[in-house]
């Protein structure tokens with residue numbers, strides 16, 4: 016199956032991987048680590064299952080529910096997990112897996128819908144639950160269990176289902192119950208295990224132990240997925256692919272993903288990689304110079320800095336429409352990048368910081384959704400320039416990228432940096448973008464970051480920044496009436512940028528930010544705080 020994934024939202028401030036259409040043609044990876052596969056039936060928690068398994072030290076991949084077992088032939092498959100999902104197994108449109116998964120002889124764990132799917136295949140009874148269980152529930156262990164071994168006899172779990180299995184298939188025995196449902200069943204001879212609750216969410220406090228029992232005890236994994244092993248095997252495979260004479264170009268954004276990708280390629284081929292770092296004139300205050308310095312001095316990367324601010328700001332003159340701003344910046348970016356890249360001695364490869372969530376977005380059931388913001392990217396560049404792609408982070412989640420970066424000893428200034436959107440301050444300046452308004456926002460933004468750091472909050476917050484609004488309001492300074500611009504402060508916490516909650520920054524920190532901005536930044540006489548979450552708002556204002 017080849018499916019098209021229209022990336023709608025990106026999690027991070029990377030410039031080089033947003034909005035592209037990817038061929039979803041599983042299995043996508045080639046690592047030879049022992050593998051647990053998650054079949055995705057469309058649960059909002061599918062990615063969490065894979066992250067938890069990887070935290071246990073076992074490599075885990077997500078594939079669509081209808082993936083054929085023979086497509087992973089030859090890989091060291093140790094176990095399979097059927098994820099949850101929003102459907103009811105007997106609905107016409109309900110997703111069904113290939114039954115052969117249950118007959119391979121490797122252990123299979125069904126979670127929620129996955130459990131009901133076992134019953135559908137093997138002859139149990141699934142019913143609409145009389146009492147819909149949503150939220151916390153108490154699970155009582157009623158019989159000796161492999162999955163629940165070493166756990167207390169009663170534990171808190173998270174339920175989220177409409178249907179329940181009222182009678183498990185023959186051969187299964189019930190090992191745990193909640194008040195309203197069968198909680199867990201096992202069939203040791205066929206090595207099949209199923210649970211009604213979600214062990215992957217943090218509302219199931221002992222969920223990690225349950226998944227560890229599955230991955231380590233039941234599947235017998237040794238836990239060979241470490242960041243050090245990832246670095247070794249990735250560097251070796253890049254070296255082999257690029258060969259002794261190949262050359263690569265890499266676009267850096269100053270963010271963590273592109274920096275870690277470049278660092279891995281640097282280990283493999285050294286200065287045969289040239290990195291390009293473009294100053295769009297829309298970066299944070301002093302960011303271009305500071306980041307360039309870190310990339311060169313501390314990371315010893317072969318970087319060319321390209322000062323293109325005037326060009327970008329020139330093209331953006333009088334543009335107020337958010338989508339048009341994004342399109343212009345994306346277009347200019349590709350042009351600048353292309354001009355610089357063609358100056359380099361023959362280049363064969365383009366390095367991109369594509370992450371695993373970009374690759375597997377849980378689309379197998381949902382399908383692509385509406386585009387809210389077009390992310391700028393260099394999507395068409397590889398074909399235009401006849402470049403082959405190197406995507407060393409394609410198998411990693413964001414937290415793993417940070418761990419790889421730390422393992423490689425990259426500077427914390429890069430690893431711990433808050434995400435920043437590709438179009439930069441353009442999407443934080445509502446209305447026209449002029450050099451003066453950019454400078455104004457840079458000053459205000461620097462104060463926000465400075466105070467957030469001073470309060471020790473920088474590492475705890477996903478993103479904190481200032482936004483320049485297109486309105487003026489009346490104020491008074493000394494005895495003078497003022498009529499000046501407004502800054503909004505935005506600070507959010509998020510796991511992946513897809514949803515976010517506004518941060519309850521202490522009042523005294525907000526007070527310091529506000530009084531510093533109005534006294535130090537000329538042209539601002541009012542500061543407001545954005546108290547909306549995502550959804551319904553987005554993180555960036557445009």
Ligand code: XMP
Pocket residue numbers: 024025026027028029030031033388389390391434435436437438478512513549552553554555556557
């Ligand atoms: P929104 O505003 O869509 O942002 O809630 C979600 C996350 O994505 C970042 N963002 C971008 N990153 N190119 C990027 O590389 C973009 O065009 C872009 N737009 C938003 C945003 O900062 C947040 O982390």
